[in-house]
Amino acid sequence: MYDDNNIFAKILRDEIPNKTVLEDSSVLAFDDINPQAPVHSLVIPKNKYVSLNDFAEKATDTEIANLVRATVKVAYEKGVKDNGYRLIVNIGPNSHQEVPHLHFHILGGRKLGPMLAKKHRELE
Secondary structure, eight states, rough: OTTTTHHHHHHHHHSSSOOEEESSSSEEEEEEESSSSSSSEEESSSSSSSSSHHHHHOOOHHHHHHHHHHHHHHHHHHHHHTTTTEEEESSSSSGGGOSSSSEEEEESOOOOSSOOOOOHHHOO
């Protein structure tokens, strides 16, 4: 169930300011307030989707295409398209999804290292 009081819902309602990178009719992209890399932007759909699973089940084909295209546009805008970037989508509690609104993290601007710390990979 979608929580209308999550931080991204408040950003979409202009109750909380953001540093917008890109905005169109269905997508908002903005810089993360606690960046984990020199480039750390978030891309979110404007409609109410809790996760990628929810989005895949309920979004229109146009919304899906717009979100993917906007994500790549942000990578271009932030200058990380050519040297590479990491796209992260957390889904549910085991992935540490902190905000119950679908969001893509775009991270780049430096070498990011392995996806998971070695000690975590050894546990698998």
